[in-house]
Amino acid sequence: RKEVEQDPGPFNVPEGATVAFNCTYSNSASQSFFWYRQDCRKEPKLLMSVYSSGNEDGRFTAQLNRASQYISLLIRDSKLSDSATYLCVVKPGGYQKVTFGTGTKLQVIP
Amino acid sequence: GAGVSQSPSNKVTEKGKDVELRCDPISGHTALYWYRQSLGQGLEFLIYFQGNSAPDKSGLPSDRFSAERTGGSVSTLTIQRTQQEDSAVYLCASSLFGTGSYEQYFGPGTRLTVT
Numbered sequence: 001r002k003e004v005e006q007d008p009g010p011f012n013v014p015e016g017a018t019v020a021f022n023c024t025y026s027n028s029a030s031q032s033f034f035w036y037r038q039d040c041r042k043e044p045k046l047l048m049s050v051y052s053s054g055n056e057d058g059r060f061t062a063q064l065n066r067a068s069q070y071i072s073l074l075i076r077d078s079k080l081s082d083s084a085t086y087l088c089v090v091k092p093g094g095y096q097k098v099t100f101g102t103g104t105k106l107q108v109i110p
Numbered sequence: 111g112a113g114v115s116q117s118p119s120n121k122v123t124e125k126g127k128d129v130e131l132r133c134d135p136i137s138g139h140t141a142l143y144w145y146r147q148s149l150g151q152g153l154e155f156l157i158y159f160q161g162n163s164a165p166d167k168s169g170l171p172s173d174r175f176s177a178e179r180t181g182g183s184v185s186t187l188t189i190q191r192t193q194q195e196d197s198a199v200y201l202c203a204s205s206l207f208g209t210g211s212y213e214q215y216f217g218p219g220t221r222l223t224v225t
Contacts (some may be wrong), residue, residue, distance in 0.1 A: 026149035033214075043201055044153070069177070089214075095167045097143070100216065102152030 001026050001042040005091050014109050017078050021104045023088030024070045033064055033071050034089040038103065044087055047073075078108045112136065113219035116202050122223045123192055124167060130178050131187040131220045135204030144177060144203075146198045153201065159185060192224045 006023045013019045025033075033050035048055065050062040050071050061074040071090075077081055088101035113133045123129050135142050144156040155169040159179045170176070174192075179185040189196055199221050203214040 043218055044214075045216070046213045049213075097155055097158040097169075099155065100145070100153040 003099045004088055004101040006088050006104045010107050012107045012109055013078055018076045020074045021086055022070050022072050023101050024032040025090045029092050030090045031093040032091040035073050036089055037088040038085045080108050083108045114204055114215050116217035116220050120221045125224055126191055127188045131200050132188030133185045136215055139204035139206055141205045143203045144187050145201045148198045194224045197224045
């Protein structure tokens with residue numbers, strides 16, 4: 001089983017739609033979780049951290065389910081500018097590397 | 111302030127040649143990471159530095175790949191005897207610390223093409 005797994009998509013959704021992505025992880029000792037966004041031929045950039053209690057940033061909501069070992073990202077009222085690949089990132093505690101998922105591609109259609 | 115910089119931005123080399131890729135992290139960031147990304151693929155972890163030491167170099171694909179970091183700052187990734195399958199974008203990232211929930215800031219990458 002891969003350390004971090006994501007549905008590669010693409011998810012093609014109309015403007016204004018709500019879309020959700022999940023990401024599963026295999027290491028139960030993982031402590032830190034993030035969503036990054038990567039635009040085509042650009043470097044990844046942090047979208048948001050994921051906290052145990054769940055957190056929201058505008059139209060974006062991130063959730064963590066430790067029991068089932070997955071994190072989710074919900075995007076409400078999708079905009080054309082949300083089109084990108086969304087990378088799930090998981091990190092154990094201590095001085096250990098982060099692991100990136102392969103990403104989920106989102107295409108928002110006019 | 112200045113972000114992570116990488117050089118060169120593009121490198122075309124012949125198979126069998128050695129290449130050096132450079133990363134300048136954000137000043138004061140103690141953790142530095144190298145990844146590679148092939149076209150349409152996810153990020154592949156290569157090596158992680160905490161200060162000048164590398165707690166995790168498990169991602170280096172072969173002994174042709176090596177990396178060092180000096181003065182807790184600049185890092186160099188060296189690929190010896192390059193092969194066509196080494197063609198990819200090599201991304202460097204830095205974070206304030208290696209522990210905890212610290213954001214990784216990525217450089218723009220070096221696009222390596224081996225002909």
